[in-house]
Amino acid sequence: MINYNGSLVADSNILLHENRAFLYGDSIFETVKVLDNKVLFLEDHYFRLMASLRIVRMEIPMYFTMEYMDEQIQLLIADMPAAPSYRARISFFRKPGGKYLPTDNNCEFIITAEPLNMALYSINEGLYEVELFKDYYVTKQLLSTLKSTNKMVQVTGSIFAQENDYDNCLLINDDKNVIEALQGNLFMLTGTKLITPPLSDGCLNGIMRKQVLELAKKIEGLEVSEASISPFDLQKADELFITNVITGIQPVTKYRKKEYTSSLASDVLKRLNAKIRFS
Missing domain, CATH: 3.20.10.10 (D-amino Acid Aminotransferase, subunit A, domain 2)
Structure with missing residues (x-):
């Protein structure tokens, strides 16, 4: 399952030939770690995401508060099998239209997640x-x-x-x-x-x-x-x-x-x- 604009769905049905993230890399994303039902460093992630969207001139949805972001990530994680922790990625992309110059600066988002084997961080002692x-x-x-x-x-x-x-x-x-x-x-x-x-x-x-x-x-x-x-x-x-x-x-x-x-x-x-x- 994925979270597409606040709804859990099996498939977003996004048309790749229209999607600006696919066509032009017109997308900003944030990767977070979720441990014990908590997004680590949530405030830092949220404000970096908001700043990035402003820099690339995407219109930030008024409802997309830090609390909403946390809720939407947790909604997706709750639908997954239990794991020590999770990796979640939230991707924002501009709505379809235009070539390099978009016709619509409003955006949509997708959240995906996957389980991780470790809870807290650990040092890799091997050769690197x-x-x-x-x-x-x-x-x-x-x-x-x-x-x-x-x-x-x-x-x-x-x-x-x-x-x-x-x-x-x-x-x-x-x-x-x-x-x-x-x-x-x-x-x-x-x-x-x-x-x-x-x-x-x-x-x-x-x-x-x-x-x-x-x-x-x-x-x-x-x-x-x-x-x-x-x-x-x-x-x-x-x-x-x-x-x-x-x-x-x-x-x-x-x-x-x-x-x-x-x-x-x-x-x-x-x-x-x-x-x-x-x-």
């Missing part, structure tokens, strides 16, 4: 090797920070990673700075300095990125900043880790000949789980 993806760049602009359905860089990068036996790839912008991974934001620890690329470099405005920044700033002796990261900086780092709301924190163990530890990643993950349990 990454490489730079240099075939295409992410541009330094506001649209790059949004979760839109225009993800061809991430799609082709994922195929490149699979073909070359990498677990993930790191993306670079048009200044040749490293900005993020294929499926999440990037953090780099060098000595006592924890750095993540700034949004102005074109990285995703990640919800888990925000949580990690807030938690890391409370760790005594750790200097936290948002600054550009060059490929050369990766070779000098002690830790690299990738963040998103589904996985949580994924430590990188190897980039080329450089191997990394994961002590800080484990510490931040414990703090993250504690925040979830007691919030």
